[in-house]
Amino acid sequence: MSKYLEEQKENIQRVNQLVTDLSKAGEVREQLAHYKEKYNRLIKKYEELDSVFQFHKRIVQNISSGIITTDQKGDITFLNKSALELLGYESREVLGKPIHTLFAEPQKVKEIFQQIFEQHKMFESQEINLKSSGDEIVPIGFSTTLFEFTNGQQGVVFIFRDIREQINFRRQMSRMDRLATLGELAAGLAHEIRNPLGGIKTSSEVLLETFSPGDFRAQLVSRVVKEIDRSNALLQRFFNFAKPSRPKPAFHSLPNIVDGVFLLLRSRMLKRKVSYKTEFGSDSTNIYIDESQFEQVILNLLLNAMDAMPEGGHIELVSSYEPHTLATVGQKEPGAILIRVKDDGAGIPPEKIENIFLPFYTTKSDGVGLGLSICIRLLDENAGRLEVESELGRGTVFTIYLPYINQTQQES
16 A cells, blocks of 8 residues: 555656646746747847948948048048949959058148047048059049948048039130130121221232232232232131120031041042041931031041151041030930040140140141131031040050930930
């Protein structure tokens, strides 16, 4: 009996232990459920934070401005996609390097960072030159911000944008201001000179009739009349520069205009051993301009190209459509037709390239220096502009920018 009671007692103890274990298991289940709920909330919060992080990362990476961050020593810690594309580097090539190594004026950048850290000076809308991986000089406008890392160290956010186009526009406006002022003076002066020249020519022609054939004085007076005609022709060029006739724009075929000008110059090109090639891109063959004025621009540029190659050479005229480019500062909608006239002559020295558009500036012994000035004025009248790039020993490229105008929309 006692043995039976002992067994029952043990059974009761096991049951009690089992009840206790089950009770603890319930608590564990409750705790597990609680932890699982907290874990799910944590995962959800992480996903939300990651979504916000990815959103801001995409903004930083795809913003059109370049962004570079540095540590307190000025070493690069981050570059966004726009900065890398403008510089032409891979991220691994520049991370950890001093930021001043990316600039054409390293010492100036060192001074800028010194002022940022020592004086807490912020720079806004300043200009400086970057140096790309291909050693190309890229002018930029930049701003800086001083910030602090979580570990207490300071760093700099360097934000910048390519301002080459703005600089070109700035030069264009400056040239146009100078040309407008000089044009007014030239027009007034030419008008005052033409009147007495007309009187001198009339008197000379009357005097010429009084001399007998073979009189040497007749030859002298005849020379006077020729020089007056030459002066009048020069004054007419002044008028073309100073006060070009008001344009009468319409849609014209660029290939037809170019072919017509090449036909005029064909015999001269053959004599000078100059070959040429044309290439017209899609959406760039229909231009809205004054035909005669534009012919004069193309003629002047081709003559300049030929003069740059006295021993012969090759001229290329290539057109293209660029939907995101502006032809002029005041253009309302983006889109431009670019016409490039390239020669393989000696090129223009860098110190002279800014002067070639100035009136009366010429390097030719028999030149007047008005050809390119007239081109600038005529293109301005037709809402276009003219830019130049040149490299010594490799030739020169003149680029005409004309606003792209859709003929269908214009006619409707």
